[in-house]
Amino acid sequence: MTKTQPVIEVQHVCKTYFMEGGNSQSVLKDINFSVNSGEFVAIMGPSGSGKSTLMNILGCLDKPTSGTYILNGQDVSTKDDIALAKIRGQTIGFVFQNFNLMMKRTIADNVSLPLVYQNINERTRYKRAIEMLNRVNLKGYQSRLPSQISGGMQQRVAIARALINNPAIIFADEPTGNLDSKTSDEIMELFTTLNKQGITIVLVTHEDDVADYATRMIKISDGHKVYDGLRKEYSKEKDKPC
């Protein structure tokens, strides 16, 4: 497998929400792009433009209304719920804006949660959790509760959890949305390190500073892709006086 092998191929993806009362809203309109293994992509766009909707489809939490989504060479738009759950558990890591940790469970329990669904025994799960905590610089925190650590640390716990299955890709929807700028930088540096280790990263953000960590940027506006290219190029374009 070469480095240019696409892990994500999005072809003519449309998403329409059908609401009660017969109303419908077309949120994604004919989106096309592909992401190669090892890329670091930031998805940007105004609020309500459909970024989260796109991320949910990419993360196999939702299916496109039409179009094809190929992940790791498999067409996932045709798979059933069981197969999708398996893909989510084995090849994808998720990082959420509000961390979504189980507040009554220890950090180690939180980190190892995805392994529970892979039928991996408790000892191995614990061992792997410790390894992942080391990877996100949270050595020694395994027995604490999420409420006993800071927000930035909680997000690093969430990243450790996303890493535990050795995923090919990590999806993060506004991972720094609840953090201050200093902590955001720490988290983004962690993502950069992970990306250098070969993990493909796709994240959604509002903030230019955060997007600057990415190499590539996709901009969505009103359900259409309006920019797709190097992040540096986009910044230059924007800086150009009109």
Added chain:
Amino acid sequence: MLKAILKEAWISITAYKLRTFLTMLGIMIGVAAVVMMVSAGQAVQTYITKSFESIGSNLIVIGPAEIVSGGVRGGRGLPSVTVADITALKELKDVEATSFIMPAAVQAVYGSSNYGVSVRGTNPEFIVINNWEIEDGIMFTEKDVKAAKPYIVIGQTVVDELFGLQNPLGKTMRLKGKPFTVIGTLKEKGDGLMGDDQDNVILMPWTTVRQRLEGSERPQYTNIAFVKAVSEDKMERVSKRVEYMLRTRHRLKEGVKNDFTIRLMTEMVEKVRSVGFILSALLAVIASISLIVGSIGIMNMMLVSVTERTREIGTRKALGAPNNWIMLQFLAESILISFIGSFIGMIFGVIFSQIGGYILNYEVPISIWSVIVSVTVAVVVGIISGLMPALKAMRLNPIDALRYQ
């Protein structure tokens, strides 16, 4: 996988200790109530059975005819069976013994004490037929009956009330002002089926009752009479012969109803036993209502829990939890709660029914049934009350669940 599900379920329910405990309490109370009620019912049944066993089951009881007016039973008619009838029955085939009661209620006086007792005029066979035993002294004989001797055999209550620590044998006591000599005492029997004191009794020759207590103008009728068959399997035939003989002696024409009733002890035992069974079943049904309330409690808690943990469910699904895993976890939570609750409830039920039995002086059997029933109930209740919330959790759309605030 099952182990992992149970573990997750266990951690989840122990995370909210008070809430889980209170929910469990409902099931605990329900199961304890069922176990206690079933035990109470069984205690009554055992007690009834034992009481009959002590009398002996190959007994035929003859009483006055039932008065039936307009199809409704209206109590008992006047006694119609005489001592002579009963004595004659003794000659029938397969009859071991016959006896009867000619009652009189009087005040017994000894020294300065007096006490209301139930006097039974009868024949010497009475104690044999009823499986009563003599504690001290002797029973009066057929000769004493013929001579209408003022001999009495007294029960333990009479002994206690009138003689205290004195030996009553050979003492003279007064009934209706006339003297009687105590020739024997009866072994203690305890309370009867209706809670009556079976030891508050004085036995004497029936002839003596007529001559000394009631006056000889009293007819020779008996209120209740007993025929003991030689064995239980001869009962049916003996009762036929008894009926035939009594009808002949009473000169009843064909088509005329019996002026007496014949009951087999075996039938009576069955009847009372089935009443006891219905009683226990009824008690169990009533107690089950509290079990239903407990089960609603579990369902309620689980529904709240699913709503409260919507985001957690969404996260779990995003991280690879299959839908059936989520469903089984919630189901396991409700089954664990109801299982543990039932188990504790069962233990308390058994303990309380034993304590209750001890206080009321009843023998309460510990039945394997209450264990089986409560465990089954626990699992069934757990599944029924947990299924709806578990399905709700399973059907949650992960996206909506993750957006849930």
